[in-house]
């Protein structure tokens with residue numbers, strides 16, 4: 001009896017000791033004491049050569065020609081998620097394709113009434129231009145829209161009927177080409193219906209004085225320090241928390257708060273913190289230096305460095321690349337269009353700009369100024385002209401002149417106005433009558449935070465956004481918005497605006513960006 005009791009006592013003691021050891025081990029595992037011995041001997045990844053919060057894109061701009069792009073993965077399930085936490089719900093919904101947007105009837109109707117005689121200038125009219133099949137039944141599409149009517153005060157010659165794949169469009173009065181516009185063989189098999197545009201309401205502005213542009217390689221050095229506000233809010237805070245000392249639950253809560261305050265969004269924040277904690281445990285990390293190294297690794301991963309970020313602005317199939325620049329007003333579309341033109345021109349490319357922002361006369365003026373500075377022709381419309389026709393003419397003119405790229409600046413209008421958004425869809429459709437749109441760059445103002453995400457969602461419903469330009473990153477402490485924007489849209493951030501200057505545009509490189517935020 002006494003022997004049994006002794007054995008029971010011994011077993012109980014052993015179990016107690018085991019529980020104690022396990023408990024201590026668990027507590028130790030969750031509460032990490034970091035030494036800073038190794039933090040003083042950081043790895044290359046931890047301390048990049050450039051310090052001081054400078055964003056340095058290591059390489060130059062990555063430009064490419066259109067190839068068959070892999071399908072874009074979207075991360076939300078609901079087509080219209082809410083803002084804030086709701087915005088991060090993963091989704092995988094069907095986006096309204098551009099084909100679903102009804103082309104306003106006014107664009108295709110009554111060619112005979114609208115076509116003024118002087119438009120059919122002999123040197124512009126190729127024999128096939130007046131092909132009878134233009135009056136195909138599908139031309140008489142329904143659904144009139146506010147964009148279809150050219151106001152008399154802004155139209156000299158009215159509209160002209162054209163059939164994009166095979167028929168030349170009358171060129172702009174300012175700079176008429178001497179040869180007929182060649183048909184676009186790549187578009188021929190599509191045989192879309194004819195479209196009437198207000199071609200004669202546009203003019204081409206040819207630059208006279210051209211600025212010297214520094215080569216793009218290496219000039220991004222100038223952008224050092226532009227992310228300093230984000231860096232102090234994000235990098236310094238995080239590195240302070242993950243420095244030497246105890247890393248307990250409170251510390252992790254603070255890390256989460258820091259990430260949320262920097263606008264990373266709830267989903268990315270929990271993902272980043274989760275991965276960080278898991279890797280710290282599994283890799284037996286014990287120094288502040290190693291934790292920072294892991295932080296860098298996890299943040300870069302969250303930015304999906306594998307995404308294709310080249311700007312498809314190089315010619316292919318014997319025609320210019322077509323880039324549409326879209327976004328709400330004030331985000332920096334015109335500025336970005338001008339900056340991108342400079343990058344291309346510095347790369348030896350012939351660029352033509354299309355000022356399809358006809359809502360605001362000053363916008364076209366602004367673009368003409370950019371064009372003049374870089375040596376790019378600008379096709380512009382009169383105030384109130386049909387933006388789709390200006391875009392159409394710009395692409396046509398770019399093809400005629402043998403340009404490498406046509407950059408079309410669209411009107412920045414409130415994304416809440418469905419009709420106006422439809423008009424943007426129309427711009428793309430009309431341009432696509434003659435050439436594939438290679439790139440649709442959505443310009444978002446980083447300082448607007450969640451509002452920018454709402455805009456992004458709406459725009460992506462109307463046009464297939466292929467890349468994001470995040471502007472004004474120099475003016476916000478919330479550089480973390482980059483993470484959310486990509487997650488929301490499943491579309492890569494390709495370029496970032498870091499100032500108002502003509503060369504303050506940089507290619508987006510995840511590793512360089514994270515390093516700039518942290519160190």
Ligand SMILES: Nc1nc2c(ncn2[C@@H]2O[C@H](COP(=O)(O)OP(=O)(O)OP(=O)(O)O)[C@@H](O)[C@H]2O)c(=O)[nH]1
Nearest residue numbers: 329330331332333334335412471472497498499500
């Ligand atoms: N700080 C900073 N300012 C910028 C940046 N990009 C554009 N801006 C400024 O933002 C303002 C609006 O830029 P715009 O290019 O006119 O914007 P927009 O989207 O074309 O506007 P609308 O023509 O009204 O549609 C201008 O004062 C630009 O100089 C940037 O990266 N950083």
